[in-house]
Amino acid sequence: MDDPAPDLSLRDAVAALESLYPLQSAAEWDRVGLVTGDLDQPVRRILFALDPTLDVIDEARTWGADLLVTHHPLLLRGVHSVATTSAKGASVTALVRAQIALWVGHTNADVADPGVSTVLADALGLADQRPLSREGENAIGRVGVLAAPVSLADFADVVATALPATAGGIRVSGDPGAEVRTVAVMGGSGDDRFDDVRASGADVFVTADLRHHPVLEAREEARGGRPFLVDAGHWATESLWLASARERLLSALDHVPGATRVETRVSTIRTEPWTFVVGANAARADRAAPDPGGVS
């Protein structure tokens, strides 16, 4: 009739997560794994979210989660205080008081297969996927091909449809009418990967957090041509992974005692920081007529 087993323990939940996303495959500078909690505590509700913000922690507390799984680390830089005067301290304090364990899968989730990059590549319909580059044993990013060539403008619509909508939208650099087929992707911040993208022969690179100088240098190096660039937003390019992680964790827990009673949920909070955008496309570069400059 009912499940006679005790509750799933945090120890078992963490073991399942780390079998999927081994800690040793994280980058050396990264800080992944268990951040709060006691391995002996029971786990009945698991919330998945991209960032462990105060709102997300509040959602977890309200829903009664005892395990929060996030992609981004809470304590990437070491802390010397968890007093509530800082946001990091307030977050740790809120988690500990509500007895919510936090587990982070960051670069170890990026390089997993399926992981952040492959989920993104799959969502864009890329075939023949291969790593964008390699660091040691790990595959960084992915390169694949679309079923058929499309214009850059149409490709931007493909991206917009595949990813969750946001206020920030999707920024594109390149000729809207140019054809693209080979696509490189890397969830999150990708502006230190332009050498790899050029070497890959990709027509377009989908990533996020692109800043003026690296992007302009990449566009100069491309002499205005391929590879084009799509900044699809840090949250949007990575958040698709949450459903994958939830599904894989449930499979991994399949025969673990007590796991059948565990409830899981992906957070409804968009942790992209932008609330709204003004004046986008006010001067689309592909249509802009040169202003007459003043001459003295």
Added chain:
Amino acid sequence: MDDPAPDLSLRDAVAALESLYPLQSAAEWDRVGLVTGDLDQPVRRILFALDPTLDVIDEARTWGADLLVTHHPLLLRGVHSVATTSAKGASVTALVRAQIALWVGHTNADVADPGVSTVLADALGLADQRPLSREGENAIGRVGVLAAPVSLADFADVVATALPATAGGIRVSGDPGAEVRTVAVMGGSGDDRFDDVRASGADVFVTADLRHHPVLEAREEARGGRPFLVDAGHWATESLWLASARERLLSALDHVPGATRVETRVSTIRTEPWTFVVGANAARADRAAPDPGGVS
């Protein structure tokens, strides 16, 4: 009747520029001043642009400029080759072949008064301007007050009106209805200045090149409240300075022999790298209804 003086020399033009924007006020890591050219060459046409891109250099060449003044350095990192295989090398080669001198005013122009930050603050109508912070003798950024409080949404429109239009638009993080009056500004990349902004008591910070992690941490530290953030684009927040620099240079050259025949012009090329945006405000955070998350 006519001007009997010889042409203005590059030596005199550089001297005038460096009296306005002294090289020693640049940051230690910065690389400013003369990048190409011969101090004895004549200067008849001066083009002002934010970035020394290949397109800008071509504009200079076509117009017949013999001096290009830019805000961003061409060779911030030292080069060991100027062969045309790299974009930097192609740029240097194009400048040298066309005998165009390049002079850069970067962090020395940021901290000048009037300079990049004050021009931006003036454009937004800020009164009672004071430095956002100080490094040695130099003032970094500005803080000032609007004539009257306005909502954050209306303030975004103020920014959009004051700055040149771009494809990328202006991204805003914060409650659109919240009132703002004290404004911190910093042209270009400002996501390493959040401590100063918080200390300044500003209601909103206008800058650019904001990335997910620093912005989200700043929003957490603000517990979702003030200071709000406006990413108005790197090019847009800095390009207003070009007209100021042109005007100040003409004044500085007022009594220099040969300068009366010099023609000047601000480039018509927008060197913001984004061509177009898709899906902005598709899910405005201020209106979004929480999605029901799946529960297994």
Added chain:
Amino acid sequence: MDDPAPDLSLRDAVAALESLYPLQSAAEWDRVGLVTGDLDQPVRRILFALDPTLDVIDEARTWGADLLVTHHPLLLRGVHSVATTSAKGASVTALVRAQIALWVGHTNADVADPGVSTVLADALGLADQRPLSREGENAIGRVGVLAAPVSLADFADVVATALPATAGGIRVSGDPGAEVRTVAVMGGSGDDRFDDVRASGADVFVTADLRHHPVLEAREEARGGRPFLVDAGHWATESLWLASARERLLSALDHVPGATRVETRVSTIRTEPWTFVVGANAARADRAAPDPGGVS
């Protein structure tokens, strides 16, 4: 009749502590101030202890302390997790769950006057106290003179009487019959201060945590003579400060609303790690007859 004021807030307690031991007088590598807690929480019981060990935290919890003041930092090295798998994590978790604020006064307490060094110097009856050395504005250690010269053996008894008894006892290097009068002191680890001690002209140096190589080199440099060395134990040389800190805090809170109801206490737990000693003085160097070495 009764005190109509609300409880003392942590904000006020921290302000009082930091007026006595300003954070900016701590060494650059040190991590002092508030480690756990919320500035708005009430403070009714304050426990003082040298080290924030799990036993001390348990004592605080059992007694109902809501503020723990310690000399040694809990998080001198930054942490990336407070899960209970590590002792540091278990300590933070225990403090946060029991709503106990932790405040640390370390090198800022060392250099205060009265502070760790002056309390130790006073306990040994040193007159004419002066700093052992200076780092910037701060005085490190103290040098003073005894009322009258005593033998090194008798001085060791003076130290043993002045400091709380421990299992580890007091180790002495030098001729027991030699006379000493000028005494240098430095609570805690002092074996990087021998140059200063020699320069001070002290006859004997009282400190702790002395290791073989630095001590032997110091004894060689002294050619077996002055300055002699007394390792009186890290805990014992610093723990006298706790009563001073308690007393000074009460004075500082004198007119703060709610403070009259605050209870304070010095922990009864000796956090010296040594439980017992075997064989001390089994071969006292001052009495040992040379063994006949074997000759082949």
Added chain:
Amino acid sequence: MDDPAPDLSLRDAVAALESLYPLQSAAEWDRVGLVTGDLDQPVRRILFALDPTLDVIDEARTWGADLLVTHHPLLLRGVHSVATTSAKGASVTALVRAQIALWVGHTNADVADPGVSTVLADALGLADQRPLSREGENAIGRVGVLAAPVSLADFADVVATALPATAGGIRVSGDPGAEVRTVAVMGGSGDDRFDDVRASGADVFVTADLRHHPVLEAREEARGGRPFLVDAGHWATESLWLASARERLLSALDHVPGATRVETRVSTIRTEPWTFVVGANAARADRAAPDPGGVS
């Protein structure tokens, strides 16, 4: 009848020492091998001592030694002067004037088998010895098991009996009545090896030079339980090696011409710096009744 061979040369003595304790097995930071002397000088008397102190050098001179073998380096840090104003300079000068060669076997002797760690492990009667950890090819420390479990108090007596007596005695951290059987040992300073000790599963760790902070952190990590700690003194834990080295050198020189006339001796000087101890066990942690703390 008599030995017709010339005297043993320093060249041959050094070759024998370095066949037993190869220089390349020393740690990179270490400075081992010949410190003073001329390879062509004759060697008739060899003194073994832990530290090349001025007293030990004087013993060597008085006895007529022409080779001094020590465990600790004289010049671990490079010197720029050997004037007699410094103790190091006075030591070098004394050795050179008395024509005494000094040869040092430090970390190369630690990792040898038999070497410092195995001699210590043997003295404690440990069976099934294995390395505590490894650095490259080298074994650091040893772990082994006692013939039968004993209480920690009795184990401390075992250590006291096995090692030469000193003034400093043996400090123990842990429950005197707890049973121990698996023992980790490391001669000299071992407080940077606690991770290895925990990983080894040892019940108790015998080493020396333990300071307050690392020890207290190790005790916290052990939650007051195993592994317990024994600080048996730097000199005492390493000096047993001297007899082993003497014996092995004599074997190695067995057929070397002139070696049969060589006399050898282990120094009778204890170079532990502590002369006497006061108040050890004055407050044994295992018996101490909690003091009533003052409450205001």
Added chain:
Amino acid sequence: MDDPAPDLSLRDAVAALESLYPLQSAAEWDRVGLVTGDLDQPVRRILFALDPTLDVIDEARTWGADLLVTHHPLLLRGVHSVATTSAKGASVTALVRAQIALWVGHTNADVADPGVSTVLADALGLADQRPLSREGENAIGRVGVLAAPVSLADFADVVATALPATAGGIRVSGDPGAEVRTVAVMGGSGDDRFDDVRASGADVFVTADLRHHPVLEAREEARGGRPFLVDAGHWATESLWLASARERLLSALDHVPGATRVETRVSTIRTEPWTFVVGANAARADRAAPDPGGVS
């Protein structure tokens, strides 16, 4: 009849050079390969020189060279400006204006076989050549033997005859009458290779740029004996390579279209900086009678 092929392209010339002197065999700190030029430009005249000085560039321009091959890098340290105010900038500007491509083969030419070291060793008639030392895959310097032993004085004449004459001449340290047979050579600066030379068993080391302190220390280490030292000048020891490089390039281009019409030439400019020498041998150490020193 005539060659119907188009001109040799810089792309093909660079490919040929880099097949002979692969860029990846250069030292990590070195900066080799193409410095100026466009891979699509035609190459009709190639000049070879040791240093890309302004005089050499002028020779190239005057002769009509469109490719200059040098051994020493022009931009070993990265430059942030090529304005003509600096000599480096003036050199780059002169090359770019005259459309002269510059290609550098430095440490990749040193280690090639044949390369700078083997050409030097061959010129001195050394047989049984082997590397002086190795760095990774690369052979540094060469050691070989003369056909028969000669006096150091005669060997100096051999060197003087084999190398091009200069104003600086050849400096020798050692007994002129001592016999030498095994010779180590290293073109350019070799005073960081004395350990390798001693290990090689060479009687004499031919290199350049020898400074007082390293040379005197090497002579002390040799106790005035072998290995002796010959400083034959940086330019002279390396310039023999130029003819070898020219010849090898022509062979490599043998079947490349358009290459048959290419003219090549070794520069006639000696870029050794010394114009003349005064007073050499004024006090030959091998003949000097000790002066009577003054005694007060």
Added chain:
Amino acid sequence: MDDPAPDLSLRDAVAALESLYPLQSAAEWDRVGLVTGDLDQPVRRILFALDPTLDVIDEARTWGADLLVTHHPLLLRGVHSVATTSAKGASVTALVRAQIALWVGHTNADVADPGVSTVLADALGLADQRPLSREGENAIGRVGVLAAPVSLADFADVVATALPATAGGIRVSGDPGAEVRTVAVMGGSGDDRFDDVRASGADVFVTADLRHHPVLEAREEARGGRPFLVDAGHWATESLWLASARERLLSALDHVPGATRVETRVSTIRTEPWTFVVGANAARADRAAPDPGGVS
């Protein structure tokens, strides 16, 4: 009648030397002052030499010196052994066995007035001397003017006459007929001072240890013109100081007891390492006819 005072002590001799050449005026990287000896030993004979080579130490021993004063440090890099297997060890051993104290005045002698640079400037007849540059309180090098302009060739003869003759001779870079009057000098290695020399307006720079790359870059920066360069040899440019030091020490010891009996002497050993030179001026750059280069 006779001098009743005891011998001069090393303590007094060192005090006199360090009053003339204070240790604190040495560069931070330098190692000056007493290297061997005992402050209580008597000093009867003092030898002055540029370098503490084995030959110089032998001269000191043979003459019976008990104090050797040199300009160059023996132990600039710290040593971990003084065994005679290394030249440095053999030198220390020889000094200690012969009871010869060694005192070094290096960069503290360079910057003294009179010191190495002023003695050199005086020898060349320079008037109106001023520092070439400054580091903190110290003057580095000197700049002065000749009584009348002379050709560079004649100036080289002036240098050759003023300095002691050597085998190495004096190397000159520049037009022999060009006129020079303002002269910068710096004894020893000066090829890191070219910026200062250019800034000083000197016509010619006299120094030593000049290497190909820095010299060629300096000549390029000078566009073949002023400042010209003279490499007059490390030993020759510094050895004039020895007589000055001897004279000043005698004055400083004037009224010190026992000093009247002290004998002093400047070493007769030239520690320039070059024994002879071959082929100097074989191809004087000022006369060389360009060779016809081969053209294929």
